[in-house]
Amino acid sequence: MSSDNSGPAKIRVNNFFFSIESNEILKDINVEIPKNQITVIIGPSGCGKSTLLKSINRMNDLIENISFEGEILIDDKNILSRDTDVTELRKNVGMIAQSPNPLPMSIYDNVVYGPKIHGTRDKVALNRIVEDALKKVGLWEEVKDRLKDPATKLSLGQQQRLCLARTLAIEPEIILCDETTSALDPISAKHIETELISLKEDYTILFVTHILRQAKRIADYVIFIYLGEIIEHGPAREVFNNPKDERTKAYLEGVFG
């Protein structure tokens, strides 16, 4: 399946296999992820969606006894190669987890945590980063008077937006979202969705979800994974309106999942 009407690819996955303790989680993944779009990975739970996502920022490295084959190219550089600096990679590929995970520090320190680690020391610059990042996620007006408060005092929805802001603060090119709204109430979830849509101009976004309605709301490009294999992928309209594979049809009709 080609991605001719999807613009240039930011990430290319070629012949990627992934296993944990000799259980094959992902089989022969081949896909191109278009730049500056929201690519949504759908599929039933346990199908390998998150594993694929976490391969792109090498967070799977934390799991014991993994093995993989193939390549994942970001701007033509294979990030699976041994000489990849994972801290540099993760600065370029931000990630928002399933439930909000603020660091045990203030709102302000949560946002400057990444920039400080990557070498920004100047107070004025840091202040600007905080304001910019919080404005981008629509949190600035809500928290500007209590930046020194612990991040845990925010509501869950606000915390998740803070996590998004914290990720934007390290200026990544790619943002990975692992069922990022699943722990939030519908209104907060909507909020995040809107913000992601407005961010795609500047970022390449990958979003894992098992909520079809959400996928339909935000997706430009869709990847359907089932039992560790990509069954179908393509521009959202094509996949949703005219699925080619029987399994995709079945999943979209809610037969399983």
Place this chain on the structure above:
Amino acid sequence: MNFNRSRVLKNNLISSKRNRREITDKIAGKFMLIPAILISILLFAIFALLLLHSEQILSLYPITDLIFSSSWKPLAGDFGFYPFIMGTIWVTSLAMIFSIPISIFTAVYLSEYAHPKLRKIIQPFIDLLAGIPSVVFGLFGVLLIVPLIRDYLAPMAGVTSSGYSILAGGFVLSIMVFPILISITYEVLRTVPVEMREASLTLGANQWETIKKVVLKKAYPGIIAAIILGFSRAFGETMAVLMVVGNVAKVPTSVFDPAYPIPALIANNYGEMMSIPIYDSALMFAALILFVMVVIFNIISKYVLIKIKRRVA
């Protein structure tokens, strides 16, 4: 009719069963309250007993003289506990200075860096260390630490020392404290949620940055609690310290000086001096001082801990 009766019977059965369960539940709750109360009473009982037996010496000398006088000549009627109090503080502090960093580094290594296989190999060693009787540690001190200080460390520092010293006591004591300190610190570190480490790593922090800025920060109150527990234990440890510390009733001025901590004073003399009632009472008062020191230390540290927890949360 028959059906109704059987249903009534069944209902009765169910309700009697429920009653039995409720009663068992209540009895269990109340029953376990008893040991809990007894344990709390024990603390007061010990305090009362020590106070009662110290009464004789307290009626003869003002308490400030007893605590702040440095002269210890029991047969001449001089009972100054200051050298013993200082001995206890020196040895305990030195032990904590040695054991706190070592324990925290070990716990961080085991929790954050060690491969699970290696962790499984190292952990039993630490647990075993906690179970070794203190007299064995004392022997280890006499055979290894004391000569080491006498022949190498003291000459290097330009002083002469028999080796039986605060340094030896602190060293042996630290070996005894660190198994608890390591295992509690390790458990505390494991309670830091994985998601928090992941948050830091996904922002491009490396492991050390994550440990320093997130894990230790989050675990900080728990580590302080572990240190307090370690201190409390070190205060009262008797046997191992007594064997290597020299037991000289003088206020120490350097770590190469011998000292005479309170537990050692009591253990060395109790039984021998029973014939002299005032001496007996003096030792009881020594025990009372130790008791009060530990209680005060605990109260202060609990207070500090509450402050820290409030600040972190």
